[in-house]
Amino acid sequence: MKWWMRPLVRLIAAILLPLVVPALITGALWALPGDPASIICPPETCDGTEALAERFNLHRGPVFFYMQWLLAAMSLDFGRSWTLMAGTPVYEEMVSAVPMTGALVVLALVPLLTGTVTAALGWLPRFLDGIWQFFGLIPAVILALFAAAYVEISFGVTFGDWRPTAWRLVLGALVLALADGTLAGAIVGTRSVFEEEVKQRYIQVAILRGESTLSNAIPNVLPGLIGQMRGRLLTVLSGAVVVEVILKIPGLGGLLWDGTLSQDYGIVLAAAFAFSAFSGALMFVQAIAEIAIALYVRRSPAGVGEST
Amino acid sequence: MRARRERRWPYGVAAALLLLVLIVAGLSAPEFVSSPTALSGQAVGPFASPPFGTDERGIPLYEYALQGARIVAFPAAVAGAVVMMLATLAGLVRCGNLPWLDTGLQAAGEIVGALPRMVVVLVVALLLGYDQKGLLPIAVVWALLAAPAAMDEAAASAGRLGGTRFVEALRAHGFSAFRTYFIHVVWKNLRPVIVRQGAEVMMQVVFLEIALSYLALQRSTQSFTHTENLYSWATLLYQGYSWMLFVFQPIVKVAAGESEWAVWADAVWVNMTTSELDGPGVQSVLVGFVLVASVAATAQLARAAARAR
Numbered sequence: 001m002k003w004w005m006r007p008l009v010r011l012i013a014a015i016l017l018p019l020v021v022p023a024l025i026t027g028a029l030w031a032l033p034g035d036p037a038s039i040i041c042p043p044e045t046c047d048g049t050e051a052l053a054e055r056f057n058l059h060r061g062p063v064f065f066y067m068q069w070l071l072a073a074m075s076l077d078f079g080r081s082w083t084l085m086a087g088t089p090v091y092e093e094m095v096s097a098v099p100m101t102g103a104l105v106v107l108a109l110v111p112l113l114t115g116t117v118t119a120a121l122g123w124l125p126r127f128l129d130g131i132w133q134f135f136g137l138i139p140a141v142i143l144a145l146f147a148a149a150y151v152e153i154s155f156g157v158t159f160g161d162w163r164p165t166a167w168r169l170v171l172g173a174l175v176l177a178l179a180d181g182t183l184a185g186a187i188v189g190t191r192s193v194f195e196e197e198v199k200q201r202y203i204q205v206a207i208l209r210g211e212s213t214l215s216n217a218i219p220n221v222l223p224g225l226i227g228q229m230r231g232r233l234l235t236v237l238s239g240a241v242v243v244e245v246i247l248k249i250p251g252l253g254g255l256l257w258d259g260t261l262s263q264d265y266g267i268v269l270a271a272a273f274a275f276s277a278f279s280g281a282l283m284f285v286q287a288i289a290e291i292a293i294a295l296y297v298r299r300s301p302a303g304v305g306e307s308t
Numbered sequence: 309m310r311a312r313r314e315r316r317w318p319y320g321v322a323a324a325l326l327l328l329v330l331i332v333a334g335l336s337a338p339e340f341v342s343s344p345t346a347l348s349g350q351a352v353g354p355f356a357s358p359p360f361g362t363d364e365r366g367i368p369l370y371e372y373a374l375q376g377a378r379i380v381a382f383p384a385a386v387a388g389a390v391v392m393m394l395a396t397l398a399g400l401v402r403c404g405n406l407p408w409l410d411t412g413l414q415a416a417g418e419i420v421g422a423l424p425r426m427v428v429v430l431v432v433a434l435l436l437g438y439d440q441k442g443l444l445p446i447a448v449v450w451a452l453l454a455a456p457a458a459m460d461e462a463a464a465s466a467g468r469l470g471g472t473r474f475v476e477a478l479r480a481h482g483f484s485a486f487r488t489y490f491i492h493v494v495w496k497n498l499r500p501v502i503v504r505q506g507a508e509v510m511m512q513v514v515f516l517e518i519a520l521s522y523l524a525l526q527r528s529t530q531s532f533t534h535t536e537n538l539y540s541w542a543t544l545l546y547q548g549y550s551w552m553l554f555v556f557q558p559i560v561k562v563a564a565g566e567s568e569w570a571v572w573a574d575a576v577w578v579n580m581t582t583s584e585l586d587g588p589g590v591q592s593v594l595v596g597f598v599l600v601a602s603v604a605a606t607a608q609l610a611r612a613a614a615r616a617r
Binding site for chain 1: 434
């Protein structure tokens with residue numbers, strides 16, 4: 001396979017992902033038995049199903065609904081909640097939820113990046129691997145319930161106090177980083193990648209020439225490391241749903257969960273779109289980084305090819 | 309060589325035994341748990357009501373454990389099998405002379421692997437009808453989402469063997485296609501990757517079920533993963549969470565004036581030895597932890613048993 005094929009597939013997937021996921025949800029909604037409008041307004045309990053169907057663009061089939069939804073989403077109009085907060089613009093919920101999830105993910109990145117860098121530099125002793133791997137075996141739900149119990153016991157029901165929210169975010173980020181082998185994989189995986197690379201002959205020649213191991217190895221291992229980090233971020237995003245609900249963090253994951261329980265397709269479409277857009281962005285960054293690194297590695301050094 | 313092979317079989321036996329216990333527990337689970345008997349909301353410790361005690365409604369905890377096993381055993385096994393089959397396919401394709409299929413699998417894997425799994429699982433759960441509630445469709449979806457990573461690793465392992473050249477060399481020795489592909493490629497070389505990925509996905513499906521059921525309990529609603537007559541292992545963890553809040557009520561700490569560890573130790577001892585207690589008991593969370601630990605241990609033992617020589 002040519003070197004550019006994988007990055008190209010990733011670029012295409014990154015662009016299509018936020019478009020395809022809402023399309024699949026829309027298709028599945030119409031594939032369900034019954035009229036989608038009856039979810040909002042069941043005919044047996046409520047009048048005006050047809051009017052509501054027209055208001056929510058459900059009266060002209062899935063393609064019309066999807067195109068209208070997509071066009072509106074381009075201007076950040078995600079429609080209105082169907083059942084959970086009936087009639088409320090979904091954008092208002094997203095505006096408060098996305099920063100919380102973003103903060104959770106960014107905080108979770110701190111231990112992950114720290115572990116990756118220190119493992120690459122060889123600063124983390126191997127005997128600690130057992131600790132990361134032990135915590136990695138514990139599912140996020142168990143670590144999260146301990147964290148939630150700690151916050152409830154320490155602060156109880158308090159109003160106007162920023163500390164419970166801060167603790168929830170910090171503990172939630174720690175749970176996301178530790179659980180499901182995320183941090184263990186970041187440390188052990190990075191270390192093994194560098195250890196394998198250091199065995200290569202070009203590295204040994206570079207050492208003989210007095211050059212740094214890292215500066216020679218990084219261009220070659222970076223694509224793999226970026227791919228691993230993307231996978232870990234996807235795991236963190238996935239776990240955010242569990243952590244936000246248990247720790248009562250009002251984020252995108254909790255919104256998606258509540259929307260799913262209430263069969264609120266307005267909320268689910270918007271939340272799924274946001275998650276897939278973020279995944280697409282990660283994939284886009286990885287593809288660009290791979291292309292840039294491949295072009296850098298394949299460049300001719302200065303003076304090569306010039307006639308003498 | 310013989311000494312190395314003997315060191316691995318205890319892990320395999322242990323993993324198989326744990327898996328068998330899970331399956332037997334699932335098959336022997338009652339259709340409905342016992343009717344609540346403790347109207348005063350008092351749990352009973354394991355010494356008073358062996359083997360695990362009861363919750364505050366008087367329902368034996370072992371019934372929760374059996375029903376939880378029933379919910380997860382078959383879907384987790386199916387999910388593990390799906391991943392193992394797809395990983396085997398990817399490894400065989402890498403060794404076979406099928407570059408177009410290899411490229412197609414990699415491209416499909418890239419796209420599927422980019423989806424955040426929990427989002428897809430929740431969308432699938434949303435689409436399940438009331439009478440279709442169950443873990444199996446969610447487990448299969450999870451397995452399909454986890455398959456790209458397994459397929460990548462299996463294909464990479466097959467590639468390190470030499471791919472088609474390895475197959476050609478074995479065929480030149482006169483080995484049949486079956487022996488070449490399924491004995492030398494899959495059994496002798498891809499087995500560690502395939503078994504490890506399958507065991508990890510099985511473990512993930514069990515943990516996913518616990519997570520989804522716990523979230524549903526937190527919202528006081530019915531879970532997507534099982535029908536109303538069944539109780540997940542998440543029920544034990546939720547009872548344990550209630551116990552932790554109960555034991556550490558501020559008034560208990562203030563009145564006792566003791567250290568937190570002393571309060572914990574006293575609460576655990578009282579739970580285990582007295583016949584009736586106010587509120588939930590510690591045994592729920594301990595049983596829940598043991599069940600989760602046994603699932604994790606099964607996956608790790610299977611991984612150890614299948615590791616390469």
